[in-house]
Amino acid sequence: MSTPAVLYAFGLTLFAGLATGVGSALAFFARQTNTKFLSVVLGFSAGVMLYVSFVEIFAEARHSLVASLGEAQGTWACVAAFFGGIAFIALIDRLVPEYENPHEMHSIEEIDAGAATLPHNEAHDFAKLRRTGIFAAVAIAIHNFPEGLATFTAALADPQLGLAIAVAIAIHNIPEGIAVSIPLYYATGNRKKAFLYSFLSGLSEPVGALVGYLLLLPFFTPSTFGLLMAGVAGIMVFISLDQLLPAAEEYGEHHHSIFGLVCGMAVMAVSLLLFL
Numbered sequence: 392m393s394t395p396a397v398l399y400a401f402g403l404t405l406f407a408g409l410a411t412g413v414g415s416a417l418a419f420f421a422r423q424t425n426t427k428f429l430s431v432v433l434g435f436s437a438g439v440m441l442y443v444s445f446v447e448i449f450a451e452a453r454h455s456l457v458a459s460l461g462e463a464q465g466t467w468a469c470v471a472a473f474f475g476g477i478a479f480i481a482l483i484d485r486l487v488p489e490y491e492n493p494h495e496m497h498s499i500e501e502i503d504a505g506a507a508t509l510p511h512n513e514a515h516d517f518a519k520l521r522r523t524g525i526f527a528a529v530a531i532a533i534h535n536f537p538e539g540l541a542t543f544t545a546a547l548a549d550p551q552l553g554l555a556i557a558v559a560i561a562i563h564n565i566p567e568g569i570a571v572s573i574p575l576y577y578a579t580g581n582r583k584k585a586f587l588y589s590f591l592s593g594l595s596e597p598v599g600a601l602v603g604y605l606l607l608l609p610f611f612t613p614s615t616f617g618l619l620m621a622g623v624a625g626i627m628v629f630i631s632l633d634q635l636l637p638a639a640e641e642y643g644e645h646h647h648s649i650f651g652l653v654c655g656m657a658v659m660a661v662s663l664l665l666f667l
Contacts, residue, residue: 392637399544401600403557408596411535412417414568415589427647433639434648436562437631438655439555441622444624444631447552447663448545449473452624455617465617469634472618476625485601535592538630539599541623548620553642555659556627563635564593 452472457465538560546553566590576585607615639648 396547396550396660397604397606399550400543400553401597403546403553404542404600405597407542407557407560407564408535408539408593409590410500410564411568411593412586412590413561414565415572415586416568427493427644430644431651431654432562433635434651435655435658436559436651437635437639437648438652439559439659440631440635440655441625441652442659443552443555443663444627444657445565447549448620448624448627451548452617452620455613455620459613459617468614468618469621473625476622477629479622480626480629481633483537484629505658523542535596536599536602537626538563539596540603541626542596543600543603544619544623549614551662555662559655560596560630563630564596566638568593599626 449469452468453469456469459465460468542553542557542560545556572585572589576582607619636648636652639651
């Protein structure tokens with residue numbers, strides 16, 4: 392692996408992770424939530440990730456594993472790694488308490504209304520809000536770690552593929568920035584501190600890429616690459632089905648999210664065909 396390729400992959404991962412800061416900024420400066428737009432773009436992100444996982448990443452992982460292990464053993468290894476990736480990200484999701492889950496979606500208006508009715512003379516309520524924001528930041532950091540590894544690995548395998556995945560994950564990270572920053576802002580009254588926590592939670596994505604790269608570099612063979620890519624496909628399928636599509640449905644109507652999903656698949660399909 393050349394240094395420019397590694398730096399490019401790391402840069403894409405950093406871009407995707409720091410999109411949490413975009414969500415934080417939107418929460419502070421937008422007067423209202425464009426729920427229809429959010430529903431479509433989250434569905435679009437899910438479509439990109441689902442299509443590329445099943446059509447490109449899984450196929451590439453199987454090809455690499457079959458070439459190094461043989462038809463039967465390579466296919467079995469690919470399928471096992473795919474479901475292993477799903478189990479890995481599902482376990483991480485399970486470890487985050489439901490009441491602190493950052494994927495619980497809220498509109499800016501709803502949060503503003505909640506803040507207006509908050510009894511400001513009770514320190515307990517502020518402490519609870521602050522705790523929610525901090526736990527959301529920690530939860531997002533945990534979730535972003537494998538996402539960073541997924542983006543980084545895909546970008547190393549194919550720069551164009553890595554770019555598409557980075558954009559999809561960046562869209563996915565924007566609502567998470569809102570989940571971190573809003574409770575902290577209303578607990579502390581400090582925009583800078585709330586933005587900082589949101590920003591820092593996104594940094595776990597490039598950290599995940601860096602740790603994965605350093606740990607796997609000595610063992611990077613065609614078999615390792617194939618197993619990692621199959622696992623990445625599983626991670627992205629789970630994220631799409633467990634997080635992106637439910638969030639898209641919650642923000643808007645069913646047809647908005649499905650329209651976004653189909654558009655995301657179509658754009659990803661055309662972009663892959665253009666680079667044949």
